[in-house]
Amino acid sequence: MTHQPQKARPMQTEFHRIKRLPPYVFAEVNAMKAAARAAGEDIIDFGMGNPDLPTPQHIVDKLIETVRNPRTHRYSVSRGIPGLRRALAGYYGRRFGVDLDSENEVIVTLGSKEGLANLASAISAPGDVILVPNPSYPIHQFGFIIADATIRHLPSPMEEDFTDSFMRALDNAMRHSVPAPMAVVLNFPSNPTAKVVDLDFYREVVSFCRKHELYVLSDLAYSEIYFNDNPPPSILEVPGAKDVAVEFTSMSKTYSMPGWRIGFAAGNPRLIAALGRIKSYLDYGAFTPIQVAAAAALNGPQDCVAEARSIYKCRRDVLVQSFAQAGWDIPSPEATMFAWVPVPEEYAHLGSNGFAKLLLREAGVAVAPGIGFGEYGEGYVRIALVENEQRIRQAARAVRRFFSAGADEEVEAVTA
Numbered sequence: 001m002t003h004q005p006q007k008a009r010p011m012q013t014e015f016h017r018i019k020r021l022p023p024y025v026f027a028e029v030n031a032m033k034a035a036a037r038a039a040g041e042d043i044i045d046f047g048m049g050n051p052d053l054p055t056p057q058h059i060v061d062k063l064i065e066t067v068r069n070p071r072t073h074r075y076s077v078s079r080g081i082p083g084l085r086r087a088l089a090g091y092y093g094r095r096f097g098v099d100l101d102s103e104n105e106v107i108v109t110l111g112s113k114e115g116l117a118n119l120a121s122a123i124s125a126p127g128d129v130i131l132v133p134n135p136s137y138p139i140h141q142f143g144f145i146i147a148d149a150t151i152r153h154l155p156s157p158m159e160e161d162f163t164d165s166f167m168r169a170l171d172n173a174m175r176h177s178v179p180a181p182m183a184v185v186l187n188f189p190s191n192p193t194a195k196v197v198d199l200d201f202y203r204e205v206v207s208f209c210r211k212h213e214l215y216v217l218s219d220l221a222y223s224e225i226y227f228n229d230n231p232p233p234s235i236l237e238v239p240g241a242k243d244v245a246v247e248f249t250s251m252s253k254t255y256s257m258p259g260w261r262i263g264f265a266a267g268n269p270r271l272i273a274a275l276g277r278i279k280s281y282l283d284y285g286a287f288t289p290i291q292v293a294a295a296a297a298l299n300g301p302q303d304c305v306a307e308a309r310s311i312y313k314c315r316r317d318v319l320v321q322s323f324a325q326a327g328w329d330i331p332s333p334e335a336t337m338f339a340w341v342p343v344p345e346e347y348a349h350l351g352s353n354g355f356a357k358l359l360l361r362e363a364g365v366a367v368a369p370g371i372g373f374g375e376y377g378e379g380y381v382r383i384a385l386v387e388n389e390q391r392i393r394q395a396a397r398a399v400r401r402f403f404s405a406g407a408d409e410e411v412e413a414v415t416a
Contacts, residue, residue, distance in 0.1 A: 020145050026372050029356050033366050044395040046383040047366040049191065049337060053256040053311065056304035062296040066289035076285035079276050080108025080264075084291045087298040088249075088264045095223075096234040104269045105242065107276050110286055112221050112248040112263035115275065117143035118282065119217065119246070119265065122274040124149040129177045131170065131184040131214075135370060135377030137191045140219065152177055154184075155376050156193060163201045167208065174212055183215040189222040189232050192373045192382040193340045194333035196226070202235040209244045215271065216245040221263075224254040224305050226335040227313045236267055246271040253337060254305055255297045262286055262294045312337050315385040315392060322396035327403045330383070339383040340370075344403075352381055363402040365395045 029047065036043050066072050079085070085108060089100040100106055109115030120143035124130070127150055132141045134153035141151045154169045174181060186205065188197040209216050218235045226232055235245050246267035252258040265275055285291070319339060320332045330341050347355045352369035359381075360366050368384070370377030387395070 017146055017148075020148075021142065026368060028353065029360060029366065029369065032357060032360050036360070036364070041364060043360070043364050043366055044387055044391050044398070045366045046385075046387060046395070047368045048386070049382075049384045050386055051253060051256050051258050051337065052386045052388075053308055055256050055260070056297070058300055058304075059255060059257070059293050059297045063289050063293040066292040072288040072292070074288075076288045076291065078279045078283055078285045080106075080285060081288060081291045081295075084108055084295045084298075087295040088266065091298045092234070092236070092266060095231075096237050098234060098236045100236075100266055101269075105272055106264060106266045107272050107279070108285065108291065109248070109263040109265055109275075109279075110283065111252065111261045112219060112250040112265075113139050114261070115248050115263055115265045116140065116217065116219065117146065118278050119271065119275045120144045120147045120149065122278040123183070123215070123271065127179070128183075129179060129181040131173050131177075131181050133185065133187065133190075134375065135192055135373035135380075136185070136187060137219070138373065140185045140187060141374070152181065153374065153376070156190070156195065162195065162197070163204060166201075167204055170205070170208060174208075174214070180212075181214060183217055184209065185217045185219070186235070187219040187221075189226065189335035191219075191222065191336060192338055192368070192370070192377065192380075194336045194338050196230075196232055196335050198230075199233045199237060202233060202238050202241070206235065206238045206241045206244065210240060214244065215268070216241075217271075218245060218247040218267075220247050221250040222253060222336040223249065225309055225312055225337055227309075227316060228334055232335060242267050242269075244268060246275075251294055251297060254308075255294075256304075256308060257294070257297070260286075260290050260294070262290060312385050315387075315389060318389045318392045319383065319385065319396075322393050323399065326396045326400035328399060337385045339385070341367075341381050341383055343370075343379055343381060348379065352378055356381055359399070359402065362405070363395070363398040365398055 033043055085102040085106040088106050089102040092098040092100050116139050124144055124147040126148040129152055130144045130149050131152050131154050133156040144151060152173050154173060220234060223232050234247060235241050236247055246265050248265050250263040265272060320330050323330050328344055330339050333339050343352055343355045352371045356367050356369040368382040370380030
């Protein structure tokens with residue numbers, strides 16, 4: 001009896017998790033930007049929140065000093081070296097009056113983005129419901145989508161009664177979600193909206209989440225970029241917050257270290273342990289000299305933080321003033337390195353993506369379309385304060401010329 005050879009299974013080309021990720025909304029604008037630069041055009045780029053300020057010299061010097069020691073070239077520690085975890089605990093004590101156990105309540109991450117994504121994988125099961133504000137930074141929802149969780153959006157209101165509106169949305173989501181949500185994501189000061197909240201807001205959230213046994217994942221990446229006399233608070237300042245909350249911070253914006261990829265999670269020991277467990281399978285921690293330099297940043301002189309804050313504030317003021325003169329009113333952000341700006345009424349029919357493409361083509365100014373941060377971001381664009389004051393004024397002049405020209409033909413081309 002002869003056996004027929006078994007037919008080979010076709011090679012899989014559609015992958016489950018990849019299918020859950022929509023096409024990158026910013027891709028079209030980014031491709032246009034790259035093509036324009038390749039053609040020799042000068043593009044003023046407010047699109048990506050990529051800090052342009054140099055890392056302070058004393059931090060760079062500590063990196064160089066440490067890397068000269070060959071013993072630091074070996075594998076590091078996935079949870080972060082003890083000195084860096086103690087430095088983060090010290091920062092929380094000085095800045096927020098929060099007492100952290102550096103052994104059980106602090107972990108070092110490869111940036112806050114990696115930390116959020118890995119925690120999502122650590123705590124989510126398929127079908128778990130996660131509450132995420134909309135609009136929001138993409139990893140806040142897609143970290144959980146990659147982990148097969150289900151996202152329920154909380155519209156992020158911009159009105160004055162923000163706390164009342166948000167808590168109503170949170171209560172409504174809790175009562176009408178099946179199964180009941182297991183976690184809620186917060187991000188204040190917010191990327192992209194630059195919204196700030198006070199400690200009373202966090203008190204209400206903590207009280208609600210303790211009552212409903214809901215974890216809170218707070219992203220505090222912009223805690224040190226603020227422009228008034230009220231530094232943004234930490235949710236961990238609320239008594240009992242560590243029962244339910246973990247908070248992510250980052251060196252990227254505070255110390256102008258985006259490419260160094262160092263961040264932290266702090267708070268609830270159970271969540272910290274879960275993140276540590278999954279990280280132990282995935283990485284050996286950041287390069288030790290980078291961690292030593294990060295500890296030097298947290299423990300060392302902080303005038304560099306105040307200086308960066310002052311630079312961003314000056315850029316914000318120039319942006320608001322010069323763009324107003326160009327005919328585009330920009331709400332002045334209280335914090336972050338972003339402005340969240342309504343699309344001008346005469347271009348609203350294009351949508352945020354269409355307007356961003358038109359602005360790039362006709363004015364040589366790149367912005368991030370609001371739709372890239374969720375459907376409730378439609379009608380807005382995000383402007384990052386990553387160009388100097390001279391370039392901001394140059395952009396304002398280009399925008400004024402663009403508005404004056406009307407660009408009827410280009411509007412037709414974009415909508416075609």
